[in-house]
Amino acid sequence: MPAFLDRVRDLPRLGLGVSTEYGARRQDGALDPAALRTQHPGYADFLEVGVEIVKGLDEDALAWAARGWPTTYHFLDVNLDEPADLDAAWLAAVRATIERLRPAWLCGDAGLWHFGARDRGQMLLLPPVLVPEAVAPMAAGIVALREATGLEVLPENPPGSLFVGELHLLDFFARLADAADTGLLVDCAHLAMFQRARGLPPLAAFDAFPWERVVELHIAGGKAAEVDGLPWIDDDHGPEVLADTWAIAEAAIERATNLRAVIVECERNPIATVAPIFARAQGLLPPALRGAAEARA
Amino acid sequence: MSAAAIDTIQVQRALVCMLYDPAYAARVRGEGPLAELGERERALLRAVDPRALRTDAMRRARAVQAILEEYPVSAALLGVPAVDRFFSSPAFRAAVFERGSMALSFGTEFLKERALGVGALEAAIARARRPDRPRPPGLGCAANVAALVVPAGTLEWYQQARARLGADPLRALAALRRPWTQRPPKRGREHLLVEAKEGGEVSIGGASEALVDLLRAADPPRPRAEVVAAAIALGAEADEADELVADLLGDGLLAES
Numbered sequence: 001m002p003a004f005l006d007r008v009r010d011l012p013r014l015g016l017g018v019s020t021e022y023g024a025r026r027q028d029g030a031l032d033p034a035a036l037r038t039q040h041p042g043y044a045d046f047l048e049v050g051v052e053i054v055k056g057l058d059e060d061a062l063a064w065a066a067r068g069w070p071t072t073y074h075f076l077d078v079n080l081d082e083p084a085d086l087d088a089a090w091l092a093a094v095r096a097t098i099e100r101l102r103p104a105w106l107c108g109d110a111g112l113w114h115f116g117a118r119d120r121g122q123m124l125l126l127p128p129v130l131v132p133e134a135v136a137p138m139a140a141g142i143v144a145l146r147e148a149t150g151l152e153v154l155p156e157n158p159p160g161s162l163f164v165g166e167l168h169l170l171d172f173f174a175r176l177a178d179a180a181d182t183g184l185l186v187d188c189a190h191l192a193m194f195q196r197a198r199g200l201p202p203l204a205a206f207d208a209f210p211w212e213r214v215v216e217l218h219i220a221g222g223k224a225a226e227v228d229g230l231p232w233i234d235d236d237h238g239p240e241v242l243a244d245t246w247a248i249a250e251a252a253i254e255r256a257t258n259l260r261a262v263i264v265e266c267e268r269n270p271i272a273t274v275a276p277i278f279a280r281a282q283g284l285l286p287p288a289l290r291g292a293a294e295a296r297a
Numbered sequence: 298m299s300a301a302a303i304d305t306i307q308v309q310r311a312l313v314c315m316l317y318d319p320a321y322a323a324r325v326r327g328e329g330p331l332a333e334l335g336e337r338e339r340a341l342l343r344a345v346d347p348r349a350l351r352t353d354a355m356r357r358a359r360a361v362q363a364i365l366e367e368y369p370v371s372a373a374l375l376g377v378p379a380v381d382r383f384f385s386s387p388a389f390r391a392a393v394f395e396r397g398s399m400a401l402s403f404g405t406e407f408l409k410e411r412a413l414g415v416g417a418l419e420a421a422i423a424r425a426r427r428p429d430r431p432r433p434p435g436l437g438c439a440a441n442v443a444a445l446v447v448p449a450g451t452l453e454w455y456q457q458a459r460a461r462l463g464a465d466p467l468r469a470l471a472a473l474r475r476p477w478t479q480r481p482p483k484r485g486r487e488h489l490l491v492e493a494k495e496g497g498e499v500s501i502g503g504a505s506e507a508l509v510d511l512l513r514a515a516d517p518p519r520p521r522a523e524v525v526a527a528a529i530a531l532g533a534e535a536d537e538a539d540e541l542v543a544d545l546l547g548d549g550l551l552a553e554s
Contacts, residue, residue: 081306084396089429115313119398119427121363124316124356126309129341134305162349164308164341197349230348 004152004181004213005258011152011183011215012104014046014070014261015289016282019218021050021076022058024267033060036271036278037069042291043278046070048263049101052077052123053093057100071101072216072261073151075108077118080141080155081134085118091148098149104260106145107185107216110138110155110176127158127194130165130172139179146182154215156185159193159235169194170205177213184210186252187218189265192244193233202244203251211255219249219281220265237265239273246280253284262289301335308338310394315342316350317357318385333394357384360399362467367400367426368419369466370458371412376476383407398427414447415455415481418489418501421445425493432554436542437518439552441493444504444512449485452501490550507531511545518554 001007018033025032037044049061049071057065065071075094079085098106112126128134138155146153155176157169165172169191177184195202221238222245224231233242253259264281266274282290311334315322324331325342334342361381365372372380383389383399388406392399404420412419421443424430428440438444458481462469488509492500514527521542528538545551 082396112309112313115310116392116395116397116399117430120367120400121360122399124313126312129303129305129308131303131305131341133303137305161352162345164312164345225352227351228348230346230352232349232352234352 004177004183007152008183008213008215008258008260011258011260012070013289014072014104015291016043016278016285017046017048017070017072017261017263018044018267018278019048019050019074019263019265020058020060020267021074022052022055022061025058025060027268029270030268031266031271031274033064039271040275040278042282043264043275046072046104046261048072048074048107049103050074050076051094051097053090053097054118057097062100065101068102071103073098073101073103073106075106075113077113077123078108078141078145079112079114080110080145081128081137083141083144086141086144086148090118094149098151103151105152105154105183105215106149107154107156109158109187109190110142110173111158111160125158127160127163127169128165128172130163130167130169132167132175134165135172135175135179139176139182142176142180142182146180152183152215153180154183154185155180156187156218157190157194159187159190161193161197161232163194163197168198168200168205170209174208174210177210182213183215183258184213185216185218186214186248186256187220188248188252189218189220189222189233189235189242189245191248192242193222193235195244195248196231196233202247206251206255209255211252212257214252214256214259216261216263217249217252217256217259218263218265219245219277221277237267237269239266239269239277241277241280249281250284253286259286259289301337303337303341304335307333307394308341311338311342312345313393314390315345316353317360317389319350320385321390322347322350333390357381360384364400364403365467365470367423368403368408368412368416369462369470370455371408371416371419372470373458373462373473373477374412374415374481375408377470377473379476398423398430401427401430413481413483414451414487415458417445417447418451418455418491421489421491422493422499422501425491425499426497428493433517434554435518436515436521436524436546436551436553438512438516439549440554442512442550443491444509444516445489445491446509446513447487447489448482449487450482451487452489452503454481507533508550512550515551524551
């Protein structure tokens with residue numbers, strides 16, 4: 001297999017997109033991805049579909065895929081560092097979902113999506129343990145999933161109010177990308193959470209990071225919160241994007257020479273409320289990604 | 298000599314237990330022995346700010362709710378605080394550390410006999426609803442089927458209890474000031490079959506003692522010859538036992554795994 005920096009040339013430029021997950025639109029006033037695409041050309045060039053296999057795909061995702069519009073597949077249910085999680089039944093269901101969505105690639109938080117077996121009431125999301133020993137098992141899972149699906153698998157830095165281990169999050173993902181020879185998804189809001197949790201400036205550890213491997217970025221709202229005097233950021237995907245997140249997004253876009261996609265995560269908000277986030281994100285895109293959908297057409 | 302590598306999976310699992318159980322978090326921070334963690338793993342977890350474990354105030358409540366949804370009558374008999382204590386128990390930690398199911402662990406390792414036949418019935422329903430649970434190879438009771446023996450009258454008592462909890466059992470349990478004082482039947486024997494359908498529906502009904510005993514003999518799965526031998530031991534004619542097993546396979550009550 002060619003090295004990732006050769007493979008990345010074959011990945012499509014998707015432009016600016018929006019995320020969804022099963023049942024996201026049940027909440028009153030929640031965003032309709034197809035309506036966003038119609039009302040604001042260039043804001044929803046593609047749909048990132050959050051998939052928990054046991055729930056399947058909802059009407060929004062199926063309707064989008066049926067129109068042949070571009071998608072990416074964001075997994076919500078696999079602990080990449082646990083080989084038992086890539087069982088035959090789950091992989092078969094993933095392949096079947098890929099058949100329906102035809103995603104450009106797979107991506108998702110490289111963390112703990114569930115404790116114990118994959119079962120009701122056991123879903124959560126924790127970041128990886130930030131020590132060198134955690135890299136190899138997770139890289140093996142990425143390679144296994146890539147080989148099982150034939151698609152690139154982009155690990156994403158997960159959110160967290162606590163991070164165990166001494167490595168910087170970007171250092172961990174740099175090692176992971178190297179070990180798995182893979183591209184990366186940087187969630188700017190999650191990174192802002194980490195930097196604040198560690199008392200670091202938003203762009204700490206940027207210089208040593210392999211930005212040429214970054215294929216996708218996420219931008220999302222967050223809310224400052226506090227528990228017993230400990231400040232933390234709630235990754236609420238709300239309408240308020242932290243200044244730190246914007247600073248990270250701007251600096252990342254400047255550096256990510258192989259960037260293919262930017263997602264605004266705001267699933268449960270009305271279009272009018274979050275349109276300004278899309279407008280600002282669109283303004284940050286490099287020329288090659290602006291109007292990506294029209295260019296492909 | 299180099300230090301042992303950090304077992305990051307164990308660190309994650311212990312962190313999960315710390316998030317659900319402040320008492321366990323205190324034990325990790327303390328000096329007493331903890332077999333599941335080496336010193337390097339424990340040092341990482343001791344460095345966690347205890348306040349950061351409390352950013353999701355509803356985490357444990359949601360987990361309790363997941364158990365109440367599957368064990369509503371047992372919860373009415375024990376009381377919700379007793380169900381909550383599961384998350385501070387070795388049974389919960391076993392589910393976390395051994396890639397288990399907390400609902401199954403609740404039924405088999407925590408509830409045990411405390412809700413009598415009703416607890417056994419709700420645990421059987423939870424098992425049947427998880428046909429993908431790991432099973433050894435062999436011929437066994439179908440994964441979506443559970444066969445059980447409970448005190449006589451348990452099914453009727455259970456159905457009346459479900460009716461008493463109404464259409465919204467969670468609301469009824471939340472309003473429960475103290476555990477029910479009425480107890481389920483204790484005497485006699487009733488043989489039941491639980492079957493979970495693909496759409497999530499569960500059927501519960503009576504069955505013959507011979508059938509229930511045979512399905513129980515085939516749980517966990519075992520070589521076919523042993524299942525046939527069990528059928529003969531339970532009264533089947535030697536020349537018909539193999540055909541009986543084939544029929545049960547055809548009916549979906551036995552299955553190969």
